[in-house]
Amino acid sequence: MTEVAERYGVSRQSVHAWLGRYRSGGLAALADRSHRPASCPHRTAAEVEALVCELRRAHPRWGPARLAHELARRGVDPVPSTATLSRILARNGLVVPRGRRRPRSSYQRWERDAPMQLWQIDIMGGVMLTDGREVKLVSGIDDHSRFIVIARLVSRASARAVCAAFAAALAEHGAPEEVLTDNGKQFTGRFTRPRPVEVLFERICRDNGITARHTKIRSPTTTGKVERWHRTVREEFLAVHAPFPSLHHAQHALDAWVADYNTARPHQALDMATPAARFTTRPGTGQNMSASLPLRLPADLAPVPTTPGPPTAGPPTAPALSAAVPAAVEFDRTVPASGNMTAAGRQIWLGPTLAGRQVTVWVSTTTLHVFHHGKLIKTHPVTLTSDDLRRLHARGARPGRPSPATALPAGDLPADAVVEADRTVNTAGLVSLAGKQISVGLPLAGRRLTLRIGPHLIHVLDDGALACTRPSPLTGDQRARLQGARAADPAPLAETGPAAVQRVVSSQGTLMVAGCKLHLGQTHRGKVVTVICEDTQFRILHAGQELAIHPRTLIKEVNRRRASGHITYET
Template sequence: MLVELGLVEQRYEAVREVLDGASVTAVARRYGVARQTLHQWLRRYGDGNGLGGLADRSSRPASCPHQMPAVVEARVVAMRAAHPAWGPSTILWHLEREGFSPVPGRSSVYRALVRHGLVAAEKRRRKRSDYRRWERGRSMELWQMDIVGRFYLADGTELSAVTGIDDHSRFCVSARLVVRATARPVCEALALAMRAHGVPEAILTDNGKVFTARFGRGPGPVLFDRICAENGVRHLLTAPYSPTTTGKVERFHKTLRAGWGRPNERVFATLAQAQASLDAWVLEYNTARPHQSIGNRPPIERFALVAGPVPVLEVDESDTAPARVSTRSRQDRPAGVSRWVDQHGQISLAGFSYRAGPTFAGEHVEVVVVAGVVEIWHHGVLVASHAQRLRADQLDRLQRPERAPLTRRARDATAGLTVTRIADGDGVVSFAATPYRAGRAWARCNIDVTIVAGSVQLSVDGKVIRVHSIRHDRARELGAFANPKGRPRRTKPA
């Protein structure tokens, strides 16, 4: 009769065979285990544990050197209990500020919150790389505005908030509570934001009736559109059913509801009390709260880099009169230095690289430094702005009085055998069947091409505009110099 042996009994039989003189290799082969496993059974059996030593044991390590200390975990739990809207990243930022070392990872903080039942474990959402992210290059270039509701007073009155954030800095420019989000209250919120922070270049909204007459029955334009047009603001609209286009202000709504809406639901008796509390929350959001998408810095640090003149906005009480903005005259920007944008869209200034964009590769730009901001101008248009970077031995420049930057004079062209070529629409000339780029600024212009040592010199009116290393076949130079004005143009027969 066959008898089924348990796992411990089988291990015991193997151990007993070895103790009776059998070979470890032969017994291990017969039982289908490694020799090391059989030696482990022998060691555990011989430690005085007997049959109990042959039972399965937990593989959990006795200790974990990198486990979060109990003090840090208690502080994480206390932070979450005091601020239910704080997530793992925000808690981690505050732990760094409080001087905890070493600081645990974000996933460790998340697992600690799950263990204590402070957050519910959720399935991992889509990766950030799956989304197409975009951001304007500087503050006041674009505002995103929207309306969010379902905020309640103590008597059950529902309020809505007219919200707006700066696309580049995430600075909240508007958070105005209204009883009814009709055209007049929404436009008054826009006027208040413009009076406090200035006039943006563009405003992005959805297709709500208070923002546009795009899908309305009326002839239009609505008051919001008229205010934008009168003040020179481009009003951009999202595609229908595309809330991700205004994703930044939608994400702000989630933060607003978690950080201020839920804790203060049905708490305030009047609209004025609720607005005062909201203003205090917005002040903390702009000046103290870290924002993950801008490197865990408060939004005001980005927004203040290009702070301009404060306008004075006046709104007429009639629905037909648009708002007018009067601003102080902008002083002419100081003279800058000239730079060529390399093939990667970068320029070099004081040993640091700044991005202008691949669109301007090979183009001539002007670089101006104003109050710690590096501005890159192309044909009078500001194309990029960056915070100025300095080395450790240059930090004293921040305390030096500003002086007028030196203007560089283009050097004279070196004399030599020269031919003239006409640049094409992309600013490229052809010499010895090889293209050489001069830049789009010189498109359709006559450019002098000179061979100087081992380089090709391009000049206009005796001033050097570009120098390239020789890439053409030197044997073809004779034919190129034989046509100093280029090949004669073919004339079409009449």
């Protein structure tokens, strides 16, 4: 045996084995055999492998983690590891093996510590109806539990539709501590031009103590959880059910699918727990509303009945009381630091001088007045309905006082009617009236003036003093529809004594008053002098001292009262 083994370069054990096989089976028994072990205790059972393939074919989006969870639910013991399940899928051609670009350990997941700390909210398109229309999906997801708090389909993703879906979620689940959105116009007005404004969504957050946070520009990964849910909606819901015959049918199917997603579908990021298992609402929602602060919503989003219900015995209910609305309501507001206040859906410029002060807003279906200490300071035309007044009344507005006597009457103005309006002079010395630019002079740039507009003339008043007079290009109809206009005394302005104007003496020692050129001398050049315009003469004063008297040769109206030009200040 040893010599034969050495001759053919094999072991003695192999020679002994070949001889034994030859004695038992002849030459046929010397054929090559498989080296596969007769048994493998840790091999996955064939019936388990068949079950894995069956589940994968029925649910093509289930991966190894979900398959392991489903095998455990079906009583398979022991459950194969995810690596074993991956090899089973690859061996049966159900997946294409490919390497991961980054190891799982390199990913850092962040989430809030408890539910109701942060909601991510976004809008998704691509939900199609059978008639070719596209509807939008307003989505909201709790950051900690992945519980879907908002899933509302709307025909158009307007600010009001988005806020209505948000308000319904607040009423059902309570108010979260923070909300995270992108920079869409439905969510923020910080990019509004020419100045940032507070949109309806931000107002709801402010009224309910919710911190509104926004992503950086073009950074959708910040709201990654709601974006990932949108992918699930497209792959698992829309791919199976869309298109829908109507918006109602689409919402009904979505509600059923979301209920399964929240309560029955295990979530891999939650260690295969359901979102509902980790989500809890805030105390004070549903049946326990009195246990916490009440939800505050704008009046135009609050459910207020438009018609009173049938009479019932006993004391009237709150909706029945809110149905009886006066012809006008009023409420108090504090002017913000910018001086730009919003009331009844209208932006009202009051100026920084009133910042921090309380004003009273009076609203009817056609007119909005602003009072300060009982004095009318602003008037705006508005277009409201009785339902709008009912909502304001439900929000705490009180019955309005009688319409002020200075308010413009409804309809056309008389031909000789005189109105007043406040305007701010721009840097070019112009004010805008009914789309027309009226020049009042560069010295008045930046000042808030009162314009007294009659059928033929416009008197420009600066702090009650007549600054200049201009011809009026406005018709009676334009005066009646002028923004912020109020009634004025039709009597002409009376002058109290001779008019006193200021002028700057030119480098040649001259100045112009009422069309007359007056010579004062180069020794007075650059001085600011006061000219008393009497009927027959001009008296020129400086620092209380009379410098000269000139005869008045022309009778023309004084259009400019203040000095302009290069001024030399003397010490």
